[in-house]
Amino acid sequence: MNKIANRQVICDVLVEAAKEDKDVVALCSDSRGSASMTKFADTYPEQFVEVGIAEQNLVSISAGLAKCGKKPYASSPASFLSTRSYEQCKVDVAYSNTNVKLIGISGGVSYGALGMSHHSAQDIAAMCSIPNMRVYIPSDRLQTEHLFKALLKDEKPAYIRVGRNPVEDVYEEGNVPFEMDRATVLREGTDIAIIACGEMVKPAADAAKLLEEKGIHAAVVDMYCIKPLDKAAIVKAASGAKAVLTVEEHAPFGGLGSMVSQVVGSECPRKVVNLALPDAPVITGTSKEVFDHYGLNAEGIAKKAMELL
Template identity: 55%
Template sequence: MNKIANRQVVCDTLIELGKRNEEIVVLTSDSRGSASMTNFARELPAQFIEAGIAEQNLVGIAAGLAAAGKIPFVASPACFLSMRSIEQVKVDIAYSRTNVKLIGISGGVSYGALGMSHHSLQDLAVMRAIPGMVILLPADRFETGKAIRALADYPGGAYLRIGRNPVPDVYESEDYGFAIGKAVCLADGKDITLIGTGETVRVALESAVELRRLGITCRVLNMHTIKPLDEAAILQAARDTGRIITIEEHSIYGGLGAAVAEVVAQKYPVPLRIVGIADEPAIPGKSPEVFAHYGICVANIKELAKELLSLGA
């Protein structure tokens, strides 16, 4: 199983696009190394800007470049990009309708032992509430490349969050349909639907495999776009399977689970469980350790699925 860090794919894809279109510009906040943008800076120095540790200025500069016709991609740690510069995101990108693409690197609990100051577990909630912002969490290297290419053609503000470490492939190749706002059905089943996003898609798939051994078939949806949300796929899943579990590397408030619950509660109520980080400073540790602690793991998903199925027994 291949494992490649999505941030490296972001850099490689932006180099490819930047060589074809000189209007593409990459900006970082003293993070070209952690964002894997060193090669972009080396190969396309005239299309690269280092703003230093000044996230508010970083977003403001990007908005100015967009207003001048450039296509800026801003790469910065998600924990800082989504918190320190949120007023600039609201005003300079959303309100001003500028074509800025934000890439939150080392998202979720990727920084592990550095703890709450470096975890980004509120970013989806904040970005969801800002008008017009597209929010993407690609699951693997193939989807990351597709998402960057889609954003290069998308005429508006967007936030893409990726992790820090290499992740296993979800797809076998790029030979699948990707569109902003359209979920991908990775497996079908009639008993329950598992909805993941970003690195939790792999957890959903592995849980489906284990549940099938118990005779429980699962629909697995990769909700790579949190906004605009694929309401049609969610409602179809609710009708077809009658039960939903959402899985995310984010607070249980305001993220994927909340977005799905808003749709289901208002349009087709079914039993639903939200798996994510509890309302507390997340424990420090490696991603698998943090995931296991908060039940973002196969064992917990299996128990929740059995619990939901017992409700209809």
């Protein structure tokens, strides 16, 4: 079982980049521990900014630094970054087209027992609705590394959500078929297309194996790039299947499921069902306990897929 969280990988990539590029700056909102940015702060204190519990200031300061030629990476709990500083994300980052990478840590239900106040089940919908804001949710540590190395090469705004704890590897060391803004097809299938993002990709892949044992051939698509959405990958997967199942750690409205439904409905009509968190405060528990309760695990995904066929 992998023991390296995606947030740690982000820090490692930025520490390496900062060796050669003194314009790389990391910022936190009293969250360097939660963001695993302590190593960056200790190694490059002159390239680290701690703003305290002030998410709005975090985003605005990052935008100001970007206008001065710096390359800011701002980390804060996704639940707060996507709500408390929403106006700053919209105006200072996206509308002003500043080179700010917003890193929503402890995304989804990562905070577990802290409940709805600390859960970010609305951030995909919120951030995707902002013009000029890209949205990414990598599925494992290996894809996270490739994503951030790619983000270091561009100067466009982006919001990236990662969870709190280590997750099982989806890919293998040295074999990560990553292409910027292109979904990754993990397997082909002609019965049902399962399109997932973030921590739901691994259980979706495992569900496909369970379905295969029952003679059901499922395609699995890792849609880490929520915006820009890889419409071509959606159309290809949906066109070759009888139905589409989307899986996400998000509310049922405005997220991956809604976006996939729009594409499928207009391009290649098929039945689409969205497996997501409920439109209600979720139960208290660890991520695994929450996922198991709502069927956001391999068994639950496989069961829902069979119901569609």
